[in-house]
Amino acid sequence: MGLKSSLHNFREKNKDKKWLPAFSAIHTFLFLPNETTHNGTHIKAADDLKRTMNIVIMAMIPCLLFGMVNAGYQHHLAFGEIQQATGGFLSSDFWTLDNFTVGFWKVIPLVVVSYGVGLAIEILFAMKNKHEVEEGYLVTGMLVPLIVPIDTPLWMLAVAVAFGVVIGKEVFGGTGMNILNPALTIRAFLFFAYPTWMSGDKVWVYGAKARDEAIAVAKEAGTSLEGLDAISGETILGSLAQNKGVLGHDVMDMFYGIIPGSVGETSTLLILLAGLFLIFTKIGSWRIMLSSVIGALAMGLIFNAVVSSGLISESSKFYGLMNTEFWHHLLIGGFAFGTVFMATDPVTASQTNKGKWIYGFLVGFISIMIRVFNPAYPEGVMLAILLMNVFAPTIDHYVVQGNVKKRMKRLKVKTA
Amino acid sequence: MGLLSKKDAALIKDPLADNNPITIQVLGICSALAITAELEASIVMSISVLFVLGVGNVVISLMRNIIPSKIRIIVQLIVVATLVIIVDLVLKAFAYELSKTLSVFVGLIITNCIIMGRFEAFALGNGPWKSFLDGIGNSLGYAVILIIVGFFRELLGSGTLLGIPVLGDPIEKTGLYALGYENNGFMLLSPMALIVVGIIIWIQRTRNKDLVED
Numbered sequence: 001m002g003l004k005s006s007l008h009n010f011r012e013k014n015k016d017k018k019w020l021p022a023f024s025a026i027h028t029f030l031f032l033p034n035e036t037t038h039n040g041t042h043i044k045a046a047d048d049l050k051r052t053m054n055i056v057i058m059a060m061i062p063c064l065l066f067g068m069v070n071a072g073y074q075h076h077l078a079f080g081e082i083q084q085a086t087g088g089f090l091s092s093d094f095w096t097l098d099n100f101t102v103g104f105w106k107v108i109p110l111v112v113v114s115y116g117v118g119l120a121i122e123i124l125f126a127m128k129n130k131h132e133v134e135e136g137y138l139v140t141g142m143l144v145p146l147i148v149p150i151d152t153p154l155w156m157l158a159v160a161v162a163f164g165v166v167i168g169k170e171v172f173g174g175t176g177m178n179i180l181n182p183a184l185t186i187r188a189f190l191f192f193a194y195p196t197w198m199s200g201d202k203v204w205v206y207g208a209k210a211r212d213e214a215i216a217v218a219k220e221a222g223t224s225l226e227g228l229d230a231i232s233g234e235t236i237l238g239s240l241a242q243n244k245g246v247l248g249h250d251v252m253d254m255f256y257g258i259i260p261g262s263v264g265e266t267s268t269l270l271i272l273l274a275g276l277f278l279i280f281t282k283i284g285s286w287r288i289m290l291s292s293v294i295g296a297l298a299m300g301l302i303f304n305a306v307v308s309s310g311l312i313s314e315s316s317k318f319y320g321l322m323n324t325e326f327w328h329h330l331l332i333g334g335f336a337f338g339t340v341f342m343a344t345d346p347v348t349a350s351q352t353n354k355g356k357w358i359y360g361f362l363v364g365f366i367s368i369m370i371r372v373f374n375p376a377y378p379e380g381v382m383l384a385i386l387l388m389n390v391f392a393p394t395i396d397h398y399v400v401q402g403n404v405k406k407r408m409k410r411l412k413v414k415t416a
Numbered sequence: 417m418g419l420l421s422k423k424d425a426a427l428i429k430d431p432l433a434d435n436n437p438i439t440i441q442v443l444g445i446c447s448a449l450a451i452t453a454e455l456e457a458s459i460v461m462s463i464s465v466l467f468v469l470g471v472g473n474v475v476i477s478l479m480r481n482i483i484p485s486k487i488r489i490i491v492q493l494i495v496v497a498t499l500v501i502i503v504d505l506v507l508k509a510f511a512y513e514l515s516k517t518l519s520v521f522v523g524l525i526i527t528n529c530i531i532m533g534r535f536e537a538f539a540l541g542n543g544p545w546k547s548f549l550d551g552i553g554n555s556l557g558y559a560v561i562l563i564i565v566g567f568f569r570e571l572l573g574s575g576t577l578l579g580i581p582v583l584g585d586p587i588e589k590t591g592l593y594a595l596g597y598e599n600n601g602f603m604l605l606s607p608m609a610l611i612v613v614g615i616i617i618w619i620q621r622t623r624n625k626d627l628v629e630d
Binding site for chain 1: 596597598600601602603605611614618
């Protein structure tokens with residue numbers, strides 16, 4: 001008797017135990033249940049929810065690995081232990097085992113906390129409501145560590161995950177019923193609850209905050225400050241929002257992602273590949289991705305036009321980001337990551353094809369608008385997607401109604 | 417039999433739980449969101465509403481037979497406005513700092529739906545004693561929610577209760593802060609008040625299934 005059938009028998013034997021949903025939750029993560037549908041219409045398709053989720057996770061793995069190496073690299077670079085990597089994306093100065101190890105030990109705890117807390121709550125609710133644990137959290141749990149700063153304290157992440165899963169998802173009825181993207185709900189919670197840990201120039205590089213505290217301690221004790229230079233790990237977006245330019249990063253750095261930022265969102269190259277992979281496997285909607293890029297470019301062009309027509313002076317606080325070349329907006333900040341992995345969330349996005357175009361366009365358009373006009377919150381893509389999540393059902397409603405009207409008209413013409 | 421007959425007691429008790437003006441009737445939400453960032457403001461707001469609704473209900477009830485129904489809203493507004501101005505002036509005279517915190521929301525008691533709602537639904541059709549009890553009951557129901565929300569928002573948002581630090585000093589890093597705890601800034605923003613009220617509603621309806629609408 002194999003493992004699969006013995007597990008199944010175990011489940012049959014304990015059918016009416018209270019803890020069974022918790023067991024079957026873990027069981028179905030590993031195996032397909034030995035059950036078949038008994039009645040009703042059968043639709044055969046290879047991609048059930050779990051496979052869909054797995055493909056999205058596969059698309060995220062490169063970003064995660066890159067994020068680990070980049071975390072280590074930024075750490076070592078900021079502490080003056082290594083030189084700036086040269087030689088493009090595959091630079092051997094970048095992909096070192098040391099960089100990976102440092103990053104690995106910083107990122108893995110984030111992943112563990114995210115999955116641990118999130119799944120615990122999912123299992124709790126599944127036991128209470130007597131259904132099986134849905135796979136919805138698989139993707140959210142992986143997204144969360146990728147979109148937070150590397151130095152996020154683990155307890156804050158735990159609180160935010162608990163909040164996001166309960167208020168963002170479970171109160172609406174669990175996977176598939178949520179209005180807002182849970183991963184973004186979690187990030188938004190962190191962002192508004194603990195702003196000092198989510199923005200500024202100290203949180204994006206592992207160790208910068210600790211170094212600041214060391215300096216403060218040394219100053220208080222009156223000891224020598226030698227070897228204790230303050231570390232500035234500003235993101236390009238944060239720096240542009242303060243009219244301070246791109247900090248010497250060239251466009252290729254931005255494209256490759258060898259820049260400070262949240263763990264997994266820096267590498268536009270890998271996100272682009274992941275996006276193509278998702279489109280190829282028909283998991284992610286190309287309409288949303290494309291229209292979102294168009295929306296961002298349109299807004300970027302408008303801002304560029306404002307600058308070139310001289311409507312805004314160089315001393316204006318919006319100048320730095322408005323003057324950014326319109327297509328650079330796609331490379332900096334979390335725009336690419338949000339567009340590929342979060343705006344396309346099938347639950348919270350628009351469902352109709354026409355709706356997807358409108359939804360995606362507005363996500364891109366509003367992202368760049370928030371980015372420029374709200375220097376305190378330079379990352380606009382999070383707020384833009386959350387806002388459009390709220391409007392997605394409305395968009396769908398009008399698209400469907402429009403279609404109904406059109407067909408009614410056609411019907412009338414025919415009968416007349 | 418105590419001080420009140422069963423029916424009278426119900427006038428006080430019902431709004432505290434199963435007919436709460438905020439969580440069940442969903443009235444008076446605006447002020448519950450706006451001024452509950454501090455516990456002290458919540459308490460003062462509760463007392464102000466208690467006064468306005470208690471006295472207002474009695475006044476309206478006494479006049480109920482002489483108010484022409486076409487202009488009853490205007491009469492009600494005048495009564496509330498008078499009472500609110502009294503509250504506002506008292507606060508300005510004796511608790512100036514607090515009245516600045518509450519700012520426009522004292523004046524906005526006039527538009528608090530609970531007050532007009534009780535005038536319309538109860539005081540216009542019942543005697544003064546009953547109306548008084550109804551006013552007290554409903555404003556206590558309002559107060560309970562305000563104080564619960566204010567308690568959690570101030571505790572988690574600023575680490576204080578009634579302005580007294582209870583979790584340690586965030587700057588000197590004592591108490592909980594020494595362990596790396598930080599105040600939750602989100603708690604001080606109004607959306608979080610809505611979520612806290614939502615959680616109260618959730619708990620209440622889980623305990624009493626009769627309250628769940630289909």
